[in-house]
Amino acid sequence: MPLEFEITGMHCASCSSRIERALSSLEGVSRATVNLAAEKALVELVPEADAGRLRAGIIESIDSLGFGASWIGRGDDRNISDAEIRWERKMERQQAELAGRLRETCFALFFSLLLLVLAMSEMLGLPLPEVLNPHVHPLRFALSQLFLCLPVLYAGRRFYFTGLPALVRRAPNMDSLVALGTGAAFLYSLWNTAEIALASLRSASGVPSMHLAMDLYYESAAVLLALISLGKYLELRARVRASAAIKGLLDLVPARATLLAAGCLDGPREEIAASRIKAGDVLLVRPGDRLPVDGVICEGSSSLDESMLTGESMPVDKGVGDNVVGGSLNLQGAFALRAERVGADMTLARIIGLVEAAQGSKAPISNLADRISLYFVPAVMILALSSSLAWLAFGAEASFALRIFVSVMVIACPCAMGLATPASIMAASGRGAQLGLLIKGGEVLEKAAALRVMVMDKTGTLTLGKPKVTDIVALEPEVSEEEILRLAASLESFSEHPLAGAVLEEAEARRLKLLPARNFLALPGRGVEADIPTGPAGEEKRFLLGNFFPAEEGEAASFSPLARELEKAAGQGKTPLVLRRGGSPLGLLAVADSPRPESLETVRALKALGLRVLMLTGDNAKTALAVASQLEVDEVLAGVLPEDKAGKIVELQKSGFKTGMVGDGVNDAPALALADVGFALSSGIDAAVEAGDVVLMRGGLKGLVAALELSRAAMRNIRQNLFWAFAYNVLALPVAAGFLHIWGGPVLSPMLAGGAMALSSVSVVSNALRLRFFTPGYFRA
Secondary structure: OOEEEEEEOOOOHHHHHHHHHHHHOOOOEEEEEEEOOOOEEEEEEOOOOOHHHHHHHHHHHHHHOOOEEEEEEEOOOOOHHHHHHHHHHHHHHHHHHHHHHHHHHHHHHHHHHHHHHHHOHHHHOOOOOHHHOOOOOHHHHHHHHHHHHHHHHHHOHHHHHHHHHHHHOOOOOHHHHHHHHHHHHHHHHHHHHHHHHHHHHOHHHOOOOHHHHOOOOHHHHHHHHHHHHHHHHHHHHHHHHHOHHHHHHHOOOOOEEEEEOOOOOOOOEEEEEHHHOOOOOEEEEOOOOEOOOEEEEEEEOEEEEOHHHHOOOOOEEEOOOOEEOOOOEEOOOOEEEEEEEOHHHOHHHHHHHHHHHHHOOOOHHHHHHHHHHHHHHHHHHHHHHHHHHHHHHOOOOHHHHHHHHHHHHHHOOHHHHHHHHHHHHHHHHHHHHHOOEEEOOHHHHHHHHOOOEEEEEHHHHHEOOOOEEEEEEEOOOOOOHHHHHHHHHHHHOOOOOHHHHHHHHHHHHOOOOOOOOEEEEEEOOOEEEEEEEEOOOOEEEEEEEEOOOHHHHHHHHHOHHHHHHHHHHHHOOOEEEEEEEOOEEEEEEEEEOOEOOOHHHHHHHHHHOOOEEEEEOOOOHHHHHHHHHHHOOOEEEOOOOHHHHHHHHHHHHHOOOOEEEEEOOOOOHHHHHHOOEEEEEOOOOOOOOOOOOEEEOOOOOHHHHHHHHHHHHHHHHHHHHHHHHHHHHHHHHHHHOOHHHHOOOOOOOHHHHHHHHHHHHHHHHHHHHHHHHOOOOOOOO
C-alpha cells in the first residue's frame, strides 16, 4: 500500500505539480501523486525500499520546497479512531483558516471599497471634500489612497509571504503572480506619490503635480487583493464541503459503547470508550444506537438501518447468528452484539480508507493539465514582462505598460486547471459512497465512463444465487427419485458449490439419511465424484454428479430418455445435474436459480446507455440461452469453466472493446482483476469490499447502472472544468496583454482581471460540487 501524507501550504496546480515531480525523483519512489483538492500525497515505493527511511526523506523534501507535510499512514493500517482524530484536526484547521480568511476578506473589501470610491470619484461623478480634491490638494489625495491601501496589503500579506519566497526559490506559484502584479501597481503608485510630494515642495516654482495624482494605481492593487482573497475564501469553503462525505461516514461510529461483562443482556453493564472494544467483547445495543463495531448478534433481534453504508433505504431484519456492521442504526429492539472486527478491520474503516484513497487519487485525464501547470507560472511571467516591454517599445506610456503587466499577472489562473479534476473526483467519490458505491479512484471513474461491453456472470449476479431443486427424474426403473436425491446429496456433502447447497437443502427437507462418501474428487466446472456403498453388501461404487456437457452429446443420443429430459430442463432455463454410476446415467436433477427482480431492468438500462451486454456462465448453451431470453441478453458465453472466464475477458479486450465485468468477487476474482473495470457484487456489506474496482454495496444490480451513470456524469463534469480552465486562460491572457487594443479594442482593467481570476477557480469548484446532488436516472435512491 502507498504511503500517505497530508500537505499544507499548496495554493495552485503549480504547487502540486512541483511537489509531485520532486517526490517522483527520490530514490526508492516508483510513483507519486499529489492531489491539490484533497491536500494529499500518495507515494508508492519500489518493493525493496526502506519505508521508514524514505518517509523522513519525503517529509524533508516537501519541507525544502516551502510546504508542510505530515505522515498519515499506510492504506492498510487505519482504524476508525485514528481517522476520526485526523479528520477532526483537519476540520478544525480548515474551519480556523476559513474564519481567518473571512475576517481578512471582509477587512480588505471594506478598505478597498472606500479606496475605490475615492480614486474613481471624478469618473463616477461623486463630489469630494475640498481637502481631498486632487486639483487643489494632490498630495492629500495621494496620501489618502496610500493610507487606505496599506490595510488591504496587510490583509493580503499571505500572498507576499508565500509568493515572494517561492519566487526566490525559483519555484513561482500563483501567489507569486499576485504578489508581483499587485506589488508592481503599489510600487508604481508609491513612486508617483513621492514625486507628488517633491513637486508639492517645489510648488512655488510652478511644477505641476495634479497629473501624477491621476496616475495612481493604489485602488487596482487593493481591489485585486480583495477580490482574489474573496475567491480564495469561496474556493476553500467549497473544498471543505467536498470532504463532507467522509465526515458523514466517521460520524456513524459512536464514541461510547455499553459492555456486557457477563456476556448476556441480564448481566452487569459498563460504559466504555468505543476505542477500547476488543474482539470477543459482548456489547449492548439499544434502540436508536449506532453499532460501534462489526459483529454477530448473540441475543435478541431488531431491524437495522444500513442506508448510510449501502444506500438502501429499507430496514433489514436481524436475529441471533446474523452478521451486523458497525455504523448501522438500531431501529427497534435491544440486542447483545459480540464484537468480531474492530479498529482497522471494521468494514466501515475499510470503506473510509477506500473513499479517502479515491478522493486523493487522480484520473489520467488530468495529466495534461498537470504538465502544463508546472510551466504555466513562469510562462505567464515571461508573457507579462514581454507584453509590457513591447508596448513601451512601440511608444506607449509607462502607466499603460504597467496596466498590461499587472493585468497579465493577475488574470492567469493555474488554480482552475489544478482543481478541475480532483474537485470532481472528490465530489463523485463522496456521492458514490452515499449511494452504496465504493469507487476506488479517479482512474476507475474514467475507465468506467469509457466501457462499451459489460460481461455479467449468471449465477449469483443475474440470478439470486439461491438455486432450488425443481425436478428429480429416475432413468432406471429400479432406482427411485428418493434414492437419486440421496445419492446426489451424499456426493454433494463435501462440495461448497451453490448447486450443492440446493441438493443438500432438498434432501434435508425430505429428511433423507445420507450415505458415506469416500475418495471425494471435485471436478471444477463439471461436478463431483466419489465412492458410495450401495446394496445389501455395502459394495462401493463410483458415482458422478455434474453438468451434461456438449462434448458428451453422443452419449445423449444413446440414451434418448436422458436427451429428452436434458432438452426439457434446458428449455426451461434450469441447470440439469446428471447422476451416473460408472458410465451409466441413473437419473437427473433439475436445479433452477431465479433471476434477480432487477436483472431485466438492469440489462435494459445498460443497453440504453449504449453498452453491449454479454452473459458468462458455466451452464450448457441451451440453459444459458433460456435464461438470457428471459432477461433480454443478446449474447451468451456458455460452458465456460471458472479458470477460463478471465480468458474470455482478454479476448474481448483484444478485439478493441473496453470491457467491464460484474461478479460476486469470489470465484470471479481473476476475471474481475483483468477487466478494465471490475464490479464486485457484495452479498453482504462486510464482504467483497476489497474485490473489484467498484463495489456495489447494496448486494444487488441496482448500483451497477448508478455507478456507470455517476462515472459518466463525473467525466462530463471534469471535461467541463478542464474546458473552462483552459479556455479561460487561452482567451484571457491575450486580452490582458492588450492584443485587442492593437485593432482599437478595449484594454482590460487590472481590477476586472483579478475578479475574473477569482471567479474562475470558484466556478470550477462550484461546478464540481454539483455532483454531490447527482441522482441516478435508473433505480432512483
